[in-house]
Amino acid sequence: NAGVMQNPRHLVRRRGQEARLRCSPMKGHSHVYWYRQLPEEGLKFMVYLQKENIIDESGMPKERFSAEFPKEGPSILRIQQVVRGDSAAYFCASSPPGALKKLFFGSGTQLSVL
Amino acid sequence: QKEVEQNSGPLSVPEGAIASLNCTYSDRGSQSFFWYRQYSGKSPELIMFIYSNGDKEDGRFTAQLNKASQYVSLLIRDSQPSDSATYLCAVNINSGGYQKVTFGTGTKLQVIP
Numbered sequence: 460n461a462g463v464m465q466n467p468r469h470l471v472r473r474r475g476q477e478a479r480l481r482c483s484p485m486k487g488h489s490h491v492y493w494y495r496q497l498p499e500e501g502l503k504f505m506v507y508l509q510k511e512n513i514i515d516e517s518g519m520p521k522e523r524f525s526a527e528f529p530k531e532g533p534s535i536l537r538i539q540q541v542v543r544g545d546s547a548a549y550f551c552a553s554s555p556p557g558a559l560k561k562l563f564f565g566s567g568t569q570l571s572v573l
Numbered sequence: 574q575k576e577v578e579q580n581s582g583p584l585s586v587p588e589g590a591i592a593s594l595n596c597t598y599s600d601r602g603s604q605s606f607f608w609y610r611q612y613s614g615k616s617p618e619l620i621m622f623i624y625s626n627g628d629k630e631d632g633r634f635t636a637q638l639n640k641a642s643q644y645v646s647l648l649i650r651d652s653q654p655s656d657s658a659t660y661l662c663a664v665n666i667n668s669g670g671y672q673k674v675t676f677g678t679g680t681k682l683q684v685i686p
Contacts (some may be wrong), residue, residue: 501678560665560674564616
């Protein structure tokens with residue numbers, strides 16, 4: 460049973476380009492969360508999605524950032540017109556349906572903006 | 574007040590000692606509590622969860638929950654250098670009719686050989 464798969468592991472973009480980060484949840488998991496982490500800092504919640512629905516995007520900047528979790532395929536976190544301040548590790552986590560909400564994390568995508 | 578609070582540390586303990594990590598939370602209605610371990614440069618890994626008052630033991634790890642005091646802790650017995658990591662407390666917070674997992678900023682643990 461494969462774990463949460465994130466790709467790419469490392470992504471380098473120049474200022475103004477677009478970054479697309481992908482996350483395939485564990486089999487049977489219908490909930491996906493995206494977190495951002497700066498060095499030596501905690502996990503900052505960005506967005507919580509279920510299949511085809513955004514449940515909570517309160518942690519995601521209103522401009523340039525978007526997320527989706529389509530019926531088929533991985534969840535995508537998209538950052539348009541990246542700036543240096545977007546450089547961070549982006550972690551995706553999935554959880555099964557139910558109230559317990561145990562999260563299983565992918566290996567993360569390290570985004571570097573030049 | 575932050576929803577989930579932890580001391581950032583670092584917490585230094587000698588090898589073989591008990592490491593005690595603490596976490597407080599603000600939402601009295603929270604039902605589920607988690608401890609994650611994160612090694613430097615790696616992703617968080619779930620090591621313990623608890624939802625009933627009292628203690629829950631798993632090997633060298635014990636999670637303790639006191640809902641009246643809104644306090645959850647993690648004890649690591651016989652600490653090893655390999656336990657050196659950042660420990661993240663996470664709580665299910667009620668938010669607009671659903672549960673959202675909210676993390677503290679983490680406590681960095683250093684086990685000194």
